[in-house]
Amino acid sequence: MTIKDSEIQSIKARFGIIGHSPLLTNAVRVAMQVAPTDMSVLITGESGSGKESFSKIIHHLSPRKHGQFIAINCGSIPEGTIDSELFGHEKGSFTGAHEARKGYFEVTNGGTIFLDEIGEMPLGTQARLLRVLENGEFIKVGSSKVQKTDVRVVAATNVNLMKNVEEGKFREDLYYRLSTVPIYVPPLRERGEDIELLFRKFATDFAEKYKVKPVSLTEGAKDLLLKYRFPGNIRQLKNLVEQISVLSPDVKEIDQYQLQKYLPKDSLLPALYKNDMSDAISERDILYKVLFEMRKDVTDLKKIVLQNANNPGQAAQLVKDHADLFEGIHEEVNSHEEPVRVINASNAPIEDEEVQDISHVAEDDSLSIEKKEKELIVKALRKNNNKRKYAAQDLGISERTLYRKIKQYELEE
Numbered sequence: 001m002t003i004k005d006s007e008i009q010s011i012k013a014r015f016g017i018i019g020h021s022p023l024l025t026n027a028v029r030v031a032m033q034v035a036p037t038d039m040s041v042l043i044t045g046e047s048g049s050g051k052e053s054f055s056k057i058i059h060h061l062s063p064r065k066h067g068q069f070i071a072i073n074c075g076s077i078p079e080g081t082i083d084s085e086l087f088g089h090e091k092g093s094f095t096g097a098h099e100a101r102k103g104y105f106e107v108t109n110g111g112t113i114f115l116d117e118i119g120e121m122p123l124g125t126q127a128r129l130l131r132v133l134e135n136g137e138f139i140k141v142g143s144s145k146v147q148k149t150d151v152r153v154v155a156a157t158n159v160n161l162m163k164n165v166e167e168g169k170f171r172e173d174l175y176y177r178l179s180t181v182p183i184y185v186p187p188l189r190e191r192g193e194d195i196e197l198l199f200r201k202f203a204t205d206f207a208e209k210y211k212v213k214p215v216s217l218t219e220g221a222k223d224l225l226l227k228y229r230f231p232g233n234i235r236q237l238k239n240l241v242e243q244i245s246v247l248s249p250d251v252k253e254i255d256q257y258q259l260q261k262y263l264p265k266d267s268l269l270p271a272l273y274k275n276d277m278s279d280a281i282s283e284r285d286i287l288y289k290v291l292f293e294m295r296k297d298v299t300d301l302k303k304i305v306l307q308n309a310n311n312p313g314q315a316a317q318l319v320k321d322h323a324d325l326f327e328g329i330h331e332e333v334n335s336h337e338e339p340v341r342v343i344n345a346s347n348a349p350i351e352d353e354e355v356q357d358i359s360h361v362a363e364d365d366s367l368s369i370e371k372k373e374k375e376l377i378v379k380a381l382r383k384n385n386n387k388r389k390y391a392a393q394d395l396g397i398s399e400r401t402l403y404r405k406i407k408q409y410e411l412e413e
Helices: 003-012 022-034 051-060 082-087 123-135 161-166 170-177 193-210 219-228 234-248 254-264 268-275 279-293 296-309 312-335 351-360 369-383 388-395 398-407
Strands: 041-046 069-073 111-118 135-141 146-148 152-157 182-183
Touching: 003 022, 003 161, 022 051, 041 051, 051 111, 051 268, 069 135, 082 123, 123 135, 123 152, 123 170, 152 388, 161 170, 193 219, 193 234, 219 254, 234 254, 369 388, 369 398
Parallel strands: 041 152, 041 182, 069 111, 111 152
Antiparallel strands: 135 146
16 A cells, blocks of 8 residues: 555644654554554554554544544553453442443444553453454453454553563563554654754644743754753653743743753753763763762772771872872862752752862762762652663663662662
């Protein structure tokens, strides 16, 4: 089935999909090609990247377009009730089941069910779903009667399902049954100039909603926007534009310095260094990153000094070298014209005067590197709702390293 570019643009406009990224265009093309069939589809992509829009394309371009379309977030339904929600239950089948209830698979007969966050589905429910996909049969909770349904399933996930399969968290047979046709929705940071197009669209929408002037960006602000990684994807960008529209109603054009104020203040230093948001920021961040990585070296140095306690001259020289090292970093940090700020656990900025004591880190526990590292890890975990994968990404370290640090600092609940 050959699809013309004009047809793709028409579908984008119809479903509110903005952008010209090749990855995005390819995802739309695949959705259009698979829509007329009854094949199962697995949509993959990060949270907030717009996966539900593709499920709607598949439904509305299919022969089932006159049937029901139901979107279900598997992660938001408690494990004890998800079977009842999907397949229904009989009266008295469990405490609180005062009457019989139809499930989504019965209600949506002839239509499409979109199962978002399919990776969160319990293993028992996965077995029930597999039976529906294979022969269209299901059994209500508390019943022994087999019922039939004709429902197309479109699933989506923001996790690596194959990894879940390897860890025994997801059924391998269900994975291959769902992913007959995979569709990859790219994250915002992989869509290039689409970010600017979306910014303009949201700015126009919010200007109309709040009766203010549409905000625009200077070239410097555009560069900063394109370099930011947007872990929350389109949802985060939309929230950002709404904040600017409401809090800066009289500012028609935002520059990079104003825009930076609206970007998350709790962005961790290693993540900023990794993203290279600007030359000035990256240079300072390198220095702070070095400080955190020096903790092990300082520990080793202390051991060497203790081992040479019987040789006062050599030990004294080691201590002098150690002090010179910190003093050199201190001078480099303070060589910047603008004030240097670091973020502590309470999100309060620490001014220059406090940073100047950094040459005494080895002697003063008030600015313990180990303590700061622990605070950064706690902040990253809180920011990402204790999801280690994303916390590790923010910190710029591997998930395994983060797990080791959590053990080391006894941060597990």
